[in-house]
Every structure is written in C-alpha cells, then in structure tokens.
Amino acid sequence: MGSSFSFLISQENYLAAPSPVPGLGDLPESCAASVLVYLDPPEICKLAILNKAFNGASSADSVWESKLPKNYGSVIQRVFGESDVFSKDLRKRDIYSRLCRPNSFDGGTKKVWLDKRTGKTCMSISSNGLAITGIDDRRYWSRIPTEESRFHSVAYLQQIWWLEVDGEVEFPFPAGSYSLFFRLQLGRAYKRFGQRLCNSEHVHGWDIKPVQFKLSTSDGQQATSQVYLKELGKWIYYHAGDFFVADSSKSTKVKFSMTQIDCTHTKGGLCVDSVIVYPSEFRKRLQRF
Template sequence: MGANISDTSGRMSGLEAMPENCVALVLMHMDPTEICKLAGVNRLFRDAASADFIWESKLPCNYQFLMDKVFEFDEKKRAMVNLRKKDVYARLCRRNPLNGISKEFWLDKKTGGLSMAISWKALTITGIDDRRYWNHIFTEDSRFQTIAYLYQTWWLEVNGELKFQFPEGRYSVFFRLHLGKPSKRLGRRVCNTEQVHGWDIKPVRFQLTTSDNQHTESKCFLGSPGNWVNYYVGDFTIGSSGSNSLMKLKFSLTQIDCTHTKGGLCLDSVLIQPSSLANKAK
C-alpha cells in the first residue's frame, strides 16, 4: 500500500535518481539509433545522451579528416564551427559532397561505418562525349540526378581513381548499373529495353587495385533488365596502421571484345561500403 503513496519528500525516485554519468556509461554500449531513442525518456537521459565521450566512441578514428573534407572549401565556416561530438556525428551522417558534386561520403547512422558514392561524371569513360554512343539522362533514380546511357559500342572501358583516408576495416566496391533506358510515363517509371543487347555473349570484367598492392578481379554477365543492380568489383582492407594515411584506389569496368556490339546500358556510380553493410544488403 505504501508503494502507491506519492513521494512528498522532494527527492527524485526511479530512473531520475540515477547519476547522469552512470546513465551515460550504459548508453555508450548501445548503437547511435538506440541512444537517440532513449534520449527521449526524460531530461536525465537527454543530458546523458549528449556526453562527448559517448559519441566520440561512435565516430570513426579519422573523423577530424572527414570534418576537414566537409568544410574544405569554406574556411570561414570551419573557423566558426565548434560542434559537440553528437553534432559531429549527425553532420557526418548527412550526404557530404567531396570535391564538388560528383562524389560524396556519409556515415551509416546505426554503425558509424563510412560509405562513398562516385558519380559517372568523375570516371573516365571511353567515348563519353560522343553523342552517337552516349547520352546523359536526368533521373530521380540517381543520387547525382543524372546517369550515362550507352546506345551502342564495340569497346566499353570505364576507369576511376580515388585517394581518400578510410577508417580501419574491410570495404566492398560496386558499380551501379541498369540494363534498359528508364523514363517516366504518366508519373510511372517505365523502362525501354529495345536497345539492350550483347551482354549475354561475353562477361564484363571488373578490377580493383590499391596503392598497397591489394588486387582483385571478377567477371559477370549483366542481366536483370529494368532493375538497378550493384555489381561487385572486389574488397580491400584497411589495417590499423593505414587508417591515418591516404589510400589510392583504382577500379575499372571493361568489355573490350570487339567481335560484337553491346548497348542499352545505364551507368550511375561506383559505391564503396563497409563489407558488413554490403553483405546485409545482399
């Protein structure tokens, strides 16, 4: 009966009686999305969830490098910003352009893993400026708003390079491709596959090479017309000693067998993800 009588002593009871640092220590063992949910329990949890040491443990070891990239072309704004670690994490989880609008990076909200996307505009593509073979299409299907569409070619070669500082871990590289020409009709997405040909004769070859001599190759026949597919290129690993230095990547897509033409291919971007996230997506 006494348990139902309200506490008139003015002292806190239940969760509110817990020390804030104890709550923060518990929150540190949860993932960021869980921390944000618990921050809504009461003021104690909200204050504890803002502790810098919690969010610093969730940030990648090179978060200062990443923030420098966020403000790379805005020295005035960088000098004025003094963010708490919680706000740093939130800022890095946004889409952050890199060197203009053709590349961007972000952190996964739940795991803090670093991902990157590289537009076709940042790649070297054989004949890309010749409108007899390629066209540039505006579309909502791409995070970069445009894709490159191949009408027909004998020789397909796409090369890309990237120099960046990655946190320790294993990463997977993909080319995001689509067979068929996407468009909209009466507000609905449609796909014209009339020009799709040649991809079932010989496979496409993918390659990945790193500046520390990691190298992978894979081959794959392109299929699934009308759907965007992330075609696996390979994995690379960043050790603890390499997480504070720049890694140079070279990646390519080729189908250079000139015995037949191929066409009807859309090229959107190259995607780099932590392998753990990529495996879950598969």
C-alpha cells in the same frame, strides 16, 4: 463523467508519498553516459527521452566521440577543407549528425556519409566522376537526367565496340573492410501515366562475353571479377571486389574499372549510375553477384 472518473482513482494514489528508493531518474549523468557508449545512435536517441539523467548524458561528447570514426578529423579535412562548417566549439553529437548527411566533395562528383546506426563510412561516386571511353561522342554515350540517381543523372550507352569505365578515389577511410560495387541497369527507365517502364531498344551484346571488374589499392591489394549483365530494367549492384584498410592515419587510393573490350561485337543499352563503397558487413543490403 468527471465524478465517475474520480471514483476509479483510489485515495491511496492521492496520499502516496514519494518513494524513498532511488530510481533511474536519480542516476548521475556520468553513469548514464557510461551506459550509452555501448549503445548505437538510434538507441541513444530513444533513451534520451527516458529521464533527465539520460537526456543530459545523450549530449555528452564522450558518448558521441565513441561513435565517430577515430580519424574523423582527417575525414572532415578531406571533405570540407578549410571550410568553417565545423567550429571548434561544436558538440560531437552535432559533428556526428552532420557527417551522417551525404556530403559532396571533389566538385560534387563524390558523396560520403556515415551510416546513422553504425557510424561506418559509405561513399558514392557519380558517373560524372568516372573516365568513360567515348563519353563525349553522342553517337555512343549521352547524359540522362533521372530521379533514380542520388546525383540526378546517369551515363547511357547506346552502342559501342569498346567499353571501358575507369575511376579512382583517394580518401582517409577509417580502418576496416570495404566492398566496391558498380550500380548499373540494362535499359532506359521512364515513366508513363505514373508507371515505371523500361525501354530496351538498345540493349544487346551483354550475353556474348562477360563484363570484367577490377580493383586495386595503393598498398597492393587487387581483385578481379567477371559477370554477364542479364537482368533488364532494374538497378543492380555488381560487386567488383573488397579491400581492407589497416592504417586510418593516411589516405588509401583505390582504382577500379569496368571493361568489355572484345571488339568482335557491339553492346549497348546500359545505364551507368555510380560506384558505391560500403563497409563489407553491409553487403547483405545489396544484391550479390
């Protein structure tokens, strides 16, 4: 077998001298880095295994500085405070990697992370971080543990006359356009014999009047939308509105709410998981309403 395999390899392959023509492996790291700044992070990681030049350039601070939000220092301060998680000599690549994880702040009621591909800022606010009318009265609301939430619990409404859920966040959002969604589900999901099922026992009242979503910002932006809640047993992202951040050097306060305060009828059977803030360009990732 060995002699047969050797026979397939021409003698020229053994005697060939190194090519005098420069290749990608001879590219200076500085030149490779100037190429990588135009690529997104996953592409940079792929090229890092191409050769020594690209491998070295893939760790350059200049490359990863271009991927971080311009105000990433303010983001770190808001989320981590005086923590020593980020040492002064930490490479920009490592800072980017850490910020791409869901990082909790405000007592664990909020999480923020960078999208790995684009470096855009995303945020999730748990139901525990929202002001829900009647949440402490178990006749109306209860907290339910679940694996279907990144916060491991949701607020479940059994029945109420006056639905009001309010929240706000103040954060140094990088400049850009953002969309805000409420993640809701009609019915209570559970598992039986490994199959996901939905208990619709308390679901009622949502087809009579629409739910109203509102959004406002500290610089005067406002948005309002109304939606009937219809689909049962599925997590839906209900679009509340959009806002734009022009100045990333200061924090933007965003207030938002979900209400259905027509007291002519009761409503119930609603799971409130969280509020999501995504770059507006990501809306295609979520269902539109």
